[in-house]
Amino acid sequence: MSRRIPIVPTIIVIAAALLMVRLGVWQLQRLHEKAALATRYAANVARPPLPLAALFPVSDDALFRRTSAMCLSVVHWSAEAGRTAAGTPGWRHIASCRTGAEGPGFAADMGVSQESSAPAWNGGVVRGRLTWAPNATPLVARLFGAAPASVPMIVGETAAPGLQPSAQPDPAAMPNNHLAYAVQWFLFAGVALVIYALLLWRRTRRARLP
Template sequence: MIATLVVVAAALLMVRLGFWQLERRHEKEALLAHYAANVATSPAALVALWPVHESDLFRRVSAHCLTVVGWQAEAGRNRAGGSGWRHIASCSTGAEGPGFVVDMGISQSSASPGWKGGDVRGRLIWAPTGQPLVARLISAPVAPTPMIVSETAAPGLQPTADPDPASIPNNHLSYAVQWFLFAGIALVIYAIALWQRARKKA
């Protein structure tokens, strides 16, 4: 009796997770549609959008990097599809507003470029966190940082590939199907186990 309750409860939980993934699928579709609309939205100053929200991503924004206070190199691709190091500058803005980061382009070297700052314009996305998957699973998520992918590369660099909302996967339907399958398989296996036990008793 207890085993039956445990199996049924587990199956119901997996079915609930499946329906939750279907809900997330519709939410993701709406968000991706909003991102696509943002691509055609008029440019805005980054400071006017602060604090940046998920709904602001993929807008074309502008900002002034008063001083570069640090560089970070991450794997990336240029507009031609070639791979390399994307160079991300941490910028201070003085009295203009909060600091921000900007992807200034791609090169084959991880060495920091000589760009010292200036006006930047490009698409707004979240900066890479650098947090490993295992760390994300066992610790609190790192707060996202807004990043401008500059449409004009720094001297000596190639422009980074333009952020595209269409490249964001929406896998929630497949996740939902998986949860429903897990629930069905669990019930079938348990039913077979009960049938075999009944045969042995007979």
């Protein structure tokens, strides 16, 4: 005679449901952490500017603050999708800058154009808000390998010749979808348990039939 409740499948389903609940709780924790970061970033927007060298080593606590640095020379250019301060889409041009004795290098968003070719700008003072440079490392490589260090980037208030200034980073635009993710994980756990309970009920019902 077969067992009324299978042991191994039940353990697997319960373990999976507990894992989903744990992920939902973690998303709720991230929700509160993101809210605290948003409050801190909003305060940074109103703080007086500081040179980038004074903010090293740069951490998340310094993001969205106005800063400035001297780009002694451009090591290389990269082009990413972006928008101007007026909201027009295009290619935003990011320079990897050498700073010499002033400190480690940094990235500078020097503006947006409709062409992906690099602008004619070889360096100078960059003033704007601080954020992180885009990370081109694939997600799979970041999951299974060592993640590269984040590079601070100044979004220039003044664009390079021939470009339009990029939209300045805004902490109000930072997404905070962790509550929705938490609800999804809790729903997944509930649905898994309900489906498994229905399967057990159906199995028991069939066993009782002649």
